[in-house]
Amino acid sequence: MSSSEAPQPLLSRPRGALKGTLTVPGDKSISHRALMFGALALGETTVEGLLEGEDVLRTAQAMRQLGATVERLGEGSWRLQGRGVGGLCEPDDVLDMGNSGTGARLLMGLLATHPFTSVLTGDASLRKRPMARVTVPLSHFGATFTGRSGGRLPLAVTGTATPVPQTYELPVASAQVKSAVLLAGLNTPGITTVIEPEATRDHSELMLRAFGADLTVSVRDDGARVITLVGQPELTGRAVKVPGDPSSAAFPVVAALIVPGSHIVVRNVGMNPLRTGLFTTLLEMGADLKLVNEREEAGEPVADLEVRYSALKGVTVPPERAPSMIDEYPILSVAAACASGETRMVGLAELRVKESDRLAAMADGLKACGADTDVAENDTLVVRGTGQPPRGGAMIPVNLDHRIGMSYLVLGMTTAEAVGIDDASAIATSFPGFADMMIELGADIHGA
Template sequence: MSGHGTPIPMTSTLSGPLSGRAEVPGDKSISHRSLILGAMAVGETRISGLLEGEDVIDTAKAMRAFGAEVTDHGGGEWSVYGVGVGGFAEPDQVIDCGNSGTGVRLIMGAMATSPISATFTGDASLNKRPMARVTDPLALFGTRSVGRSGGRLPMTIVGAADPVPVRYVVPVPSAQVKSAVLLAGLNAPGKTVVIEKEATRDHTERMLRGFGAELTVEETEEGRVITLTGRPELKPQTIAVPRDPSSAAFPVCAALIVPGSDVLVPGIGLNPTRSGLFTTLREMGADLTYENEREEGGEPVADLRARYSPDMKGIEVPPERAASMIDEYPILSVVAANATGTTMMTGVKELRVKESDRIDAMAVGLRACGVEVDEGDDWWSVEGVGAGNVAGGATCASHLDHRIAMSFLVMGMAAQKPVSVDDGSPIATSFPVFEPLMASLGASLRRDNA
């Protein structure tokens, strides 16, 4: 049973050439952070281009529950009237974060150093995901947490009444963990230091500076050292959210594998901590170009043009690139299936604890569609069968995971036989316009219970 209501079985079939403009939604990571930091600022923050998927809407509801005034003005235009650092009120009700691991972990961090309590829950998928990776470092500030076995939701966080600053080395590359600690550090006196051995997406650091926090980043032998001075008065901002590179991945990759395709995806954020997929695709021989490169709101942006690329080759993806493309490995595996030779992906154990075990979910579905996959705890490989040679013909389980569902639907657009997913409803969490957007490019998609 879907955690998003009635399951929506979907099928994609071999498509003709995809063409046109794919205007994907706003960046999910930046949308979450815009709402949270807007709620922690003093005064009104204006946001344009906000992703209005379920994950981000749940974060907006949570900010209201903590006392911020959050208003939807329509057309992706939102405003947040913040309550200041340390100004969160105690929520009256349980905070439901739906499917969003980013949302719940960042919000836990934001409230962890205020003298309030809050109880968090989510859908069936989120309630299986580990929270100790966040609650353990938050405990260093003086925060307490009580949840289900294995550190799972539902969970109550008791904020630290007298927080202390911390120095924390992030044990595995995780922007969510780093960001939760930094957000908690905002209301701790003195300097909070976060050290990451491998750089992860840096939207939180960029945005904290934009809101007026005192934050430095230093590259040392120990790693990337981020130092935040606590208890600033955050200043409200005007934020234009760039389009999401993780959502752009789907029309881009579809264009690369569907014969005759030529698709332009405008205004995509190309933050170097997020653009690993596009680098990887070009190394495989993809006809993928950046046009009109520019900077918007402190983030690098460009228009991406993707054309059918029948001669792509499998490569070994460097493990140090994993943090910059962790959400894109499922769709990369679909491209890899349509390439020739082996694509090896290592340093990816984080995929085991996403919305689903993404390695297992993709491996099972790819095998059912005639593609050879090998896997281990921290790696997997896909044996490409060449352009147009993926058999398809299977129904794949989405496991309540939006990226798994979209990846298999893209695969069906270039497979010999239709590819179905048992439930496409989770797609609404991150890419609510996926179906009409792909259909406008010429993709053949249908809902099987319609």
């Protein structure tokens, strides 16, 4: 369901313990990259387990518009015939990325070093999000960007025919900016280098190597990571198996931890160490969370997660953990509201420029549900739990933010009064079928 269609209000209320086994949708970050790298590779790329949420489907359509052959063979099963590095062609129409910030920012990197003009747009939420953090480094390659203030969409991208390799040090840790610069460097002669102050998710680096790029990673004495890419490689199509998205697994995991008597298993979850900050934090809070059947698939560590209801306690989450769990703070704040003691989540400025201002959305929504929470200096979210769930009883505006919507539906599974969200349509961007899957485990979620 598109986030541009009629609102879909939902109510969530307690019904009892959650029980069962489930598989969450494929990893969104890996799915986007599999489609993009497959479109740039020579020969055939097959993808199994692709997330078929709206965000990723927008990327698939963009790759078609840029000349790649992209076919859906069955549920989660896709095949691409790529055009080679530098082989994308000028699209006939606007590239509409819907709600996908990842898709839009990575696509700008690809387009920056292809010598034609494209226009990118998105839904109301995406058009509000700042893009200058990407357009500024990409302009150094020689690309030009014409858009609204702050580089916001709609945005015209005119790629350069004579790109200049760059060495770019990220001012703040951002996997999207890092990946956009690397993608621009693919079609640039010479060596492009990205220096990141803190490690962020490294799916781009792992997958570029898997497709045949000459890419190296080193660590400086100050802990910064230096990623070096040799431009204009010949990427070769390959088979990609996408693991379950840890950011999606976060919602049933936290639900099982806070609903008394629950015991679930989430299968096939990607456990890339640069994505598992939430699980580390939950373990510190006392979660009964076990990794079983640990293995490696397509270069990524994978495991099944066995989760039981737990009496959680408050902790302080250090700012350096943020890159490994930036999308999970909304659902962590729900866990914190049900824990005993104070939880402090430090250094969350990045949450203000996500699909919505997630910092404000969680602070305001939790207060409306009766939780003791506020935002302290330096963008720190403080939640003071009593060891019991807050009362609930609020209808939460989600502002087209899928993770805010799912977080409050999880909270409603354990509060005394039902919790509603004003529009569930955006959930399809990352977790199609979320409500139905949770209902199968024992949740009570229905139309408001």
